Amino acid sequence: MVSAARSFARRRLLTTAAALTGAAFLGGTAHAAETRKGAWPAQFPLPNGFQPEGITIGAAPFAYFGSLANGDIYRAALATGSGAVISKGLGAEHPTVGLKIGRHGRLFLSGGASGELRTVDARSGEIEKVYAVGGTFVNDVVLTPDAAWFTETYKAxxxxxxxxxxxxPVAVENLPLSGDWVQGDGFTANGIERTPDGSALLVVNVVAGGGGLMRVDPRSGTARAVDLGTAKLPNGDGLLLLGRTLYAVQQAQNAIDVFRLNAAGTKGTAIARITDPRFRIPTTAAVWGDRIYLPNARFDVEQPTPDTDYDAVAVHRV
Structure with a gap:
């Protein structure tokens, strides 16, 4: 059930807090609370009780957020921060976790504990199709020219x-993971991105080596650990790649760790850590202009209610 999955996520966030002191310290620290006068809002509210997790921004300055509570999709104008629910979800058993918008105006949704993939027309809000893949927790998604790739948290x-x-969409295929992939007894895979050269996929694995990145061959499923030096991602969640700069949200640490990757995505160097006093366990990230936008998931709230407040914040790119 969604509630059970959410409770598990919170338990993991709280129990891994002890790992924060052992997490790699990244060379630079950027505090990005300051904004220019007259600029677009750097913080804006989301609906009370919405329970946001994923965010995506397409070719226009609108951010789309998915709800863990019922699968709704909320769209906010970045220029004003105002917004509305543009697609009603399928209910509490069908959350929306990760999501991405394609260039043809289609949203690709990860269905979490429902074991579903869903597509939604971003213009009409209509749910186009639901794919039951038999997953235990479909977590995050990234788009490539020929596919939408989704992570499965509890299976390799x-x-x-x-x-x-x-x-x-045409059809769903399964790609078993092998090589260096380590599948834990519980929560394992999370965020997903492409390598800078587009030849492979990058997947957060919070178990392997104390938490890190795996480079996955999209043809064979062979995974190889990405060399991040001493840096770890024990709380790694959403990934955002801009050129060769990778932003990895470390949710329970209220931070974004920033890496410079080589083109093939086999090696990364930690270059900065972004923190902000407005962070309340951010989970995923999307970009518009010189800003990165993140929803505050507030996984530290043990029992969210319809009155629990949520928001999104923006920080400057490194």
Whole structure:
């Protein structure tokens, strides 16, 4: 159930707090609370009780957020911070965790504990199709030219939603993970991105080596650990790649760790850590201009209610 999965996530966040002192210290620290007068809002509210987790921003200055509570999609204008629910979810058993918007206006949603992938027309809000993949927790998603790739938290597998003409979904395929992949007894895979050269996928594995990145061959499923030096991602969640700069949200640490990758994504160097007093366990990140936007998931709230407040914040790119 969604509530059980959410409780597990909170338990993991709280029990891993002890690992924070052992997490790698990244060379630079950027505090990004200051904003220019007259600028677009650097913080804006989301609906009370919404329980946000994922965020995506497309070719226009609008951010889309998914709800863990019921699967709703909320769209906010970055220029004003105002917004509205544009797609109703399927209910409490069908959360929206990660999400991405394609260039043809289609949203790709990870269904969490429902074991679903879903697609939504971002213009009409209509749920186009639901794919029951038999997953235990479909977590995050990244788009490539020919597919939407989804992580599975409790199984050593990725789900590939093959895309055809105009980005339309065609079929779902499973890609078993092998090589250096370590599947823990519980929560393992989380965020996903592409390598800078587009040849492979990068997947957060919070178990292997104390938490880090795996580079996955999208043809064979062979995973190899990315060399991040002494840096660890024990609380790694959403990933955001901008050129060769990778932003990895460390949710329970209220931080974003920033790495400079080589083109193939086999090696990364820690270059900065972004912190901000407005962070309340951010989970995922998306970019517009010189800003990175994140939803505050507030996983430290043990029992969210319809009145629990949520918001999104923006920080400057490194």
């Amino acid at each position: 597998v990725l789900y590939k939603l093959v895309l055809g003409r105009h980005g339309a």
